[in-house]
Amino acid sequence: MAEDVKPTRKNLMEIEDRIELSERGHDTLEQKRDGLIMEFMDILDQAQEVRGGLNDDYERAQRTINMARAMEGDVAVRGAAAALKEHPEITTQSKNIMGVVVPQIESSRVKKSLDQRGYGLLGTSARIDEAAEAYEDLLESIILAAEVETAMKKMLEEIETTKRRVNALEFKLLPDLYDSQDYIEQKLEEQEREEIFRLKKIKAKKEEEEKAQKEADEAAAKEPGTVTADD
Numbered sequence: 001m002a003e004d005v006k007p008t009r010k011n012l013m014e015i016e017d018r019i020e021l022s023e024r025g026h027d028t029l030e031q032k033r034d035g036l037i038m039e040f041m042d043i044l045d046q047a048q049e050v051r052g053g054l055n056d057d058y059e060r061a062q063r064t065i066n067m068a069r070a071m072e073g074d075v076a077v078r079g080a081a082a083a084l085k086e087h088p089e090i091t092t093q094s095k096n097i098m099g100v101v102v103p104q105i106e107s108s109r110v111k112k113s114l115d116q117r118g119y120g121l122l123g124t125s126a127r128i129d130e131a132a133e134a135y136e137d138l139l140e141s142i143i144l145a146a147e148v149e150t151a152m153k154k155m156l157e158e159i160e161t162t163k164r165r166v167n168a169l170e171f172k173l174l175p176d177l178y179d180s181q182d183y184i185e186q187k188l189e190e191q192e193r194e195e196i197f198r199l200k201k202i203k204a205k206k207e208e209e210e211k212a213q214k215e216a217d218e219a220a221a222k223e224p225g226t227v228t229a230d231d
Contacts, residue, residue, distance in 0.1 A: 005180045007187030015184065019177045026169040033162045035098050040155045047148045054145050057138040064131040071127045080128045083118035088139060100158045102151035107143050111136050 005011055068077050086109050093104045117132055 005184060007184045007191070009188065012181065012184045012188065015177055015181050019174065019181065022169055022174055022177060026166060026174065029162055029166045029169070032098065033159060033166055036100070036155060036159045036162060039097055040152065040159060043148060043152045043155060047145075047152050050141065050145045050148050054138075054141040057134070057141045061131070061134040061138045064127070064134040068125075068127040068131040072125055077128060077131070080117070080119040080132070085118045086112070086116060090143065097151070097155065098158075100154055102154050103147060105143050105147040107140065110140050110143075 005015070065077065088110045089108045091106050091108075093106065094101045095104045096102075112132075114129065119128070
C-alpha cells in the first residue's frame with residue numbers, strides 16, 4: 001500500500017529508481033516475449049509440416065509392410081527384421097533460441113543400403129526392401145518430429161513465463177510504485193505548503209512585534225521629560 005511508505009525524499013528517490021529499473025525490465029521482457037512468439041510461429045509452421053510428413057510416412061510404411069506380409073509371409077518379414085545388426089543411434093545436443101535451450105536430436109545408421117540391413121538378398125524380395133526403406137524414412141520423421149515438438153513445447157512454456165512476468169510488472173508492481181510515488185509527492189507538497197505557511201506566520205508575527213516595538217519606542221519618545229540622545 002502507498003500509505004505504508006514513509007513520505008521522505010530519500011524514499012521518493014528510491015522509488016523513482018525502482019520505477020526506472022522496472023520500466024526497462026518491462027520493455028526488455030516485452031521485446032523478448034514478441035521475439036519468442038515470432039520464433040514459436042516459425043517452429044509451429046515447421047511442426048505442422050513435419051506432422052504432415054510423419055502421417056504420410058506412417059501410411060506408406062503400413063502399406064509396404066502389409067504388402068510384404070501378404071506376398072512373403074510374416075515369417076520372412078520377421079526374419080528380415082531380426083537380421084538387422086547395426087541399430088540406429090540417437091544423440092542429443094542443445095541449441096539456444098532467444099535464451100531458451102531446446103534439444104537438437106541427431107541420428108545415425110537410420111538409412112541403410114541393402115547390404116547393411118543384414119538379410120540376404122537372395123532370400124528376400126523387393127517388397128521387404130520397400131518396407132525396410134519406408135520404415136527407415138518413418139523413423140527419421142519420428143526423430144525430427146520429436147525435436148520440433150519438444151522445441152515447440154519449451155518455447156511455449158517460456159512465452160507463458162515471460163507473459164506472466166510482463167503482466168506482473170505492468171498490472172501489479174509498476175502501478176503500486178506509481179501510487180507510492182504519487183502519495184509521497186503529494187505528502188511532500190503538503191509538507192512544503194505547511195512549511196511555507198508556518199514561515200509566513202513567523203514572518204508576520206515578527207513584523208507585528210517589530211511594528212509594536214517601533215510604536216512603543218515612538219510613544220515613549222513623545223512623553224514629557226524624556227531625555228533624547230541630542231540632549
